[in-house]
Amino acid sequence: MADIDASAPxxxxxxxxxxxxxxxxxxxxxxxxIVLVLVFAWIFTGISPAFMSKFSVYALGxxxxxxxxxxxxxxxxxxxxxxxxxxxAIGVCAAMTAGWLMQAFGLPWIPAIxxxxxxxxxxxxxxxxxxxxxxxxxxxxxxxxxxxxxGVMIFLTQAESFREIDAAFAxxxxxxxxxxxxxxxxxxxxxxxxxxxxxxxxxxxxxxMLAAGANPRAAELSGIRVDxxxxxCHVLSGALAAVAGVMLVARNGAAIPSMAGDVGQNWLLPAxxxxxxxxxxxxxxxxxxxxxxxxxxxxxLLNSGLLLMQVGAFWIQTYLGLLLLAAVLMDxxxxxYLARRKxx
Amino acid sequence: MIRTLLQTDWFGPLxxxxxxxxxxxxxxxxxxxxxxxxxxxxxxxxNAMIAFxxxxxxxxxxxxxxxxAIGGLAAIAFxxxxxxxxxxxxxxxxxxxxxxxxxxxxNGVLVAVTGxxxxxxxxATLSAYKGMNLGITEAQPFYQIPEIVKTLGNxxxxxxxxxxxxxxxxxxxxxxxLLFRLPLGRAILAVGGNPHAAELSGISVSxxxxxxxxxxxxxxxxxxxxxxxxxQQGNPSIGDGWLILSFAAPVIGGALxxxxxxxxxxxxxxxxxxxxxxxxxxxxxxxxxxxQVLLGLLILWAVGLNRLREVHAQRQAAxxxxxx
Numbered sequence: 001m002a003d004i005d006a007s008a009p010x011x012x013x014x015x016x017x018x019x020x021x022x023x024x025x026x027x028x029x030x031x032x033x034i035v036l037v038l039v040f041a042w043i044f045t046g047i048s049p050a051f052m053s054k055f056s057v058y059a060l061g062x063x064x065x066x067x068x069x070x071x072x073x074x075x076x077x078x079x080x081x082x083x084x085x086x087x088x089a090i091g092v093c094a095a096m097t098a099g100w101l102m103q104a105f106g107l108p109w110i111p112a113i114x115x116x117x118x119x120x121x122x123x124x125x126x127x128x129x130x131x132x133x134x135x136x137x138x139x140x141x142x143x144x145x146x147x148x149x150x151g152v153m154i155f156l157t158q159a160e161s162f163r164e165i166d167a168a169f170a171x172x173x174x175x176x177x178x179x180x181x182x183x184x185x186x187x188x189x190x191x192x193x194x195x196x197x198x199x200x201x202x203x204x205x206x207x208x209m210l211a212a213g214a215n216p217r218a219a220e221l222s223g224i225r226v227d228x229x230x231x232x233c234h235v236l237s238g239a240l241a242a243v244a245g246v247m248l249v250a251r252n253g254a255a256i257p258s259m260a261g262d263v264g265q266n267w268l269l270p271a272x273x274x275x276x277x278x279x280x281x282x283x284x285x286x287x288x289x290x291x292x293x294x295x296x297x298x299x300x301l302l303n304s305g306l307l308l309m310q311v312g313a314f315w316i317q318t319y320l321g322l323l324l325l326a327a328v329l330m331d332x333x334x335x336x337y338l339a340r341r342k343x344x
Numbered sequence: 345m346i347r348t349l350l351q352t353d354w355f356g357p358l359x360x361x362x363x364x365x366x367x368x369x370x371x372x373x374x375x376x377x378x379x380x381x382x383x384x385x386x387x388x389x390x391n392a393m394i395a396f397x398x399x400x401x402x403x404x405x406x407x408x409x410x411x412x413a414i415g416g417l418a419a420i421a422f423x424x425x426x427x428x429x430x431x432x433x434x435x436x437x438x439x440x441x442x443x444x445x446x447x448x449x450x451n452g453v454l455v456a457v458t459g460x461x462x463x464x465x466x467x468a469t470l471s472a473y474k475g476m477n478l479g480i481t482e483a484q485p486f487y488q489i490p491e492i493v494k495t496l497g498n499x500x501x502x503x504x505x506x507x508x509x510x511x512x513x514x515x516x517x518x519x520x521x522l523l524f525r526l527p528l529g530r531a532i533l534a535v536g537g538n539p540h541a542a543e544l545s546g547i548s549v550s551x552x553x554x555x556x557x558x559x560x561x562x563x564x565x566x567x568x569x570x571x572x573x574x575x576q577q578g579n580p581s582i583g584d585g586w587l588i589l590s591f592a593a594p595v596i597g598g599a600l601x602x603x604x605x606x607x608x609x610x611x612x613x614x615x616x617x618x619x620x621x622x623x624x625x626x627x628x629x630x631x632x633x634x635x636q637v638l639l640g641l642l643i644l645w646a647v648g649l650n651r652l653r654e655v656h657a658q659r660q661a662a663x664x665x666x667x668x
Contacts, residue, residue: 083463136647139407139463140591140601144643147588151636159633262584263636268409269471272464282461314482318475324468328460 029279029331033294037301044305051308054180064300065185066247070267071274071296072196072289073240078275079213080230081284082138086127086146087241087271088264092257093153094120094242099162099255102169109169117242123149124238128231138234150263162255173250185247189293192243196289209233214285241267269320273299277327299323353598353607356649361616368620372627380623381504386574387619389512392612393567394586395593396519397560399611402594403523404556405536405603406462410451411564411590413473416583418444418565420477423486423578426493433493441565447473448561452554477580486578497573508570515563520608532556537604592618592639596646600654617642 044051077084098116101107130141175184200206211219212229249255260267278291349355368375401408422440425431454465496507523529534542535552543549571582597610
């Protein structure tokens, strides 16, 4: 299971002991998501065989890759029981930084995207420091910084795009792997997912982050510097949002200031859909990297399936909103069911 | 006297406002010209509805991300009913208000029944309502707005006072009366202050949550309708940029995001401050993009200040409790 829970070691001796590992896996959120992804893929293919065509699968993976990354960027702050409204603003700022480095200085793409990611991490650090130093809730701090980051970016760029992107980078975004089915962007997302699992499972830093989110007071007493962990989570969130922004540049072949909507708020829904569908607790301390990945994949799948069925592109947003509602309601029902049957 | 005034939420921001107006008028005497005042009042009237819509939810210690989406949906419903069905404007306005009320009611019921955080619920309904807006309009504005609506949305009835000031003043007074003079208002603030204690003292918390969200939806819809008059079209993008303003004004006015403490006058002054800043940038032809930055900085400044006042009040209470 990819569930990463700060209290996992203590749990194994508890009420779950009566269940075999297989039964636990079948009851998990991730298994449910895999089933849903397969069922919907099967339904959509039944309606229109073009759904499984080379181009359709490729485009799906490319879109999913970016939504997965946006979901990760929110997930790592949800760990702390906080949230980060500025993911969209940071993502666009990072993308514009990378675009500017390539256009104005003719930098090759690798140093340019590292410049963008460094910008994202720095903006995340600003969030983290403000939250830790003032003791105010991350909601209001990141609401303010989303406005500030986006405003400064629009002011500096005068809302102009950077279109002279390194050809090798745009080429990377268009590259087709595995006989044309696989976008390299999806590979990047999967690699990042593996790195995140490694961080939270196998490193002391990741475990301390989770512990700080699960129970700040207990973590503080056991010698973890909770404030520092919260700040680190925001730096990581900024860097991941930057990766998503840079991936969007690779896909579009240009760095466009409006690509995440006004003040970057168009990223908010995908940012929460992935983690919430994936079973991340909004109160902190428990995340699922695989769940977030599958959640984002499911959303992209439904999105393109609905477009394929020609339900009207304008209504998509309504369905996504209702999907988030359905997801949280189902998750609540599932947890109540499990609690009643004393399965967890 | 000064001490008591300083302890209110609205006095500090009011001083800032008056000082700001004085400084700006010295540099640009035109600033208080009747035309400029009319423009300012128009912006303040409509924006006050947005701020109040969020303020009532902050009062119960929650947040409503869907304020802009509800306002936008009501706006295009108002314009669309007049253009497509030829419904007279007062009836269309009432129906649009009803849509806002219903949308807010749905938010409230979902939050109260499921117990899921209002953040997630209103993020989902934000998307649902905005999607309905786009689905109905296909992103095209409704342009056929009756002349009377355009007049009411822009013209003045007395000196520099625009018609839109009338509903804004009415709502401000009614909201103040509701929150600070009626038992319902006291219940709303009690739920925000401490839901558990409120429940124990016989208040139905879920009923109050539903009522507060319904009022929020109603006020957002009123804001949307006022914007249709001002812009002279039912634009689907109405409501898109409301989120930050809706939080900025109440927190400048001293509202605590943890709930239970809001100020109607303070929120109104918060709206005035934001309107003046926007206007000043225009008067001195400073880049309008900087409004975003200033709004963000204002929020940080205001929440920081509220936090300091909170700490100060706690210290004083602790000092008073200590035996002499």
